[in-house]
Amino acid sequence: MIILYGGSFNPPTLAHYGVVKLLNEVYNPDKIILMPVGCKYPKPELAPCEKRFEMLTLMAIDFSNVLVSDFELTQPFAGTIRALEYLEKEYNAKVALAIGADNLVSLPTWIEAEKLIKTYQLIVFNRTHILSHDKIKEFERDHKVKLDIIDYDYEISASKIRSNVKKNKKHLLPSVYKYIKENHLYEKEAK
Numbered sequence: 181m182i183i184l185y186g187g188s189f190n191p192p193t194l195a196h197y198g199v200v201k202l203l204n205e206v207y208n209p210d211k212i213i214l215m216p217v218g219c220k221y222p223k224p225e226l227a228p229c230e231k232r233f234e235m236l237t238l239m240a241i242d243f244s245n246v247l248v249s250d251f252e253l254t255q256p257f258a259g260t261i262r263a264l265e266y267l268e269k270e271y272n273a274k275v276a277l278a279i280g281a282d283n284l285v286s287l288p289t290w291i292e293a294e295k296l297i298k299t300y301q302l303i304v305f306n307r308t309h310i311l312s313h314d315k316i317k318e319f320e321r322d323h324k325v326k327l328d329i330i331d332y333d334y335e336i337s338a339s340k341i342r343s344n345v346k347k348n349k350k351h352l353l354p355s356v357y358k359y360i361k362e363n364h365l366y367e368k369e370a371k
Contacts (some may be wrong), residue, residue, distance in 0.1 A: 181207060182271050183303065184264060185278040186215040186252070189232050190225070191360060192239045193341060194351050195334040199305055200239075200246060202330060203278055207303075210273065211245050215263055218252045225342055227365050229253045238355040259291025264300050276301035276328075281310035284319065284327075297323050305332040342366040 183203050189196060192214075203212055214236050219229040226232075233250060240246040251263050260277065268275045277300050279287070284304050287293055304327050306316070320327055336351040345366050349357045360366060 181209045182267055182273050182275045183207060183209045183212045183278050184215060184260075184267055184275060185212060186217065186260065186263065187280075188226060188338070189214070189216045189236050190227055190338050191232070191341060191352065191356055191365070192235050193336055193338055194353065195336055197239055197242075197353060198334050199278065199332065200243060202305075202332065203303070204243065204245070206330060207276075209245065209276075211247060211271065212243070212278075213247055213249050213267060214240060215249045215252055218255075218257055220257065225339070225366070231359075231363060231365060235356050235359055238359060239353055241355075259296075261290075261292045261296045261299075264296065274301070276303055278303040278305065280304070281306040284311065288323075294323070297325055301328065303328045303330065305330050307331075307333050307335075 185199065185203065187196070200212055200214070203209065216229065216232045216236055219226065233248060233253060236248045240248050251266055255262070264275050264277060277296070279302065281304055284302070287297065290296060302325065306329050316327060316329060336348070341348040341351055345357070345360055352360070
């Protein structure tokens with residue numbers, strides 16, 4: 181099994197690191213593919229693509245089965261489903277998608293959402309204040325799928341880290357913190 185875990189990773193935090201550890205513990209996948217969104221992704225304060233890719237690479241070093249993919253950095257964005265199809269073909273293996281509960285809420289609006297939901301296993305990291313048990317059951321009933329739910333309550337946001345990297349460095353791997361400082365990332369927000 182291959183698990184795709186995508187996001188802006190702006191920057192990659194210990195919460196992201198914990199998700200990767202849990203994916204390994206629960207699923208023991210052949211590979212976990214970390215995939216940062218492309219630079220055209222409409223998100224404020226998005227660090228340059230190559231910087232986010234390099235920070236993710238620093239995070240991936242700790243795991244023998246984790247790779248960082250530049251697929252969304254080098255391809256025109258055509259939906260997460262294209263990345264899943266690409267990985268399925270590339271590795272000739274079953275592919276699952278790991279997402280946060282906040283992404284599950286918006287998933288029905290994604291490109292070819294129904295096909296994605298019906299075709300790929302969905303692993304959802306839920307924070308109790310985001311999705312109730314009833315909301316999860318409602319999503320499963322509405323889309324006729326069974327979700328894999330992993331409760332995960334690591335309370336830190338990347339935007340909080342960006343607002344003051346030094347104050348929030350405890351939520352970053354030391355190597356990622358060092359990279360941020362050496363490359364003068366997120367300095368504007370801290371002033």
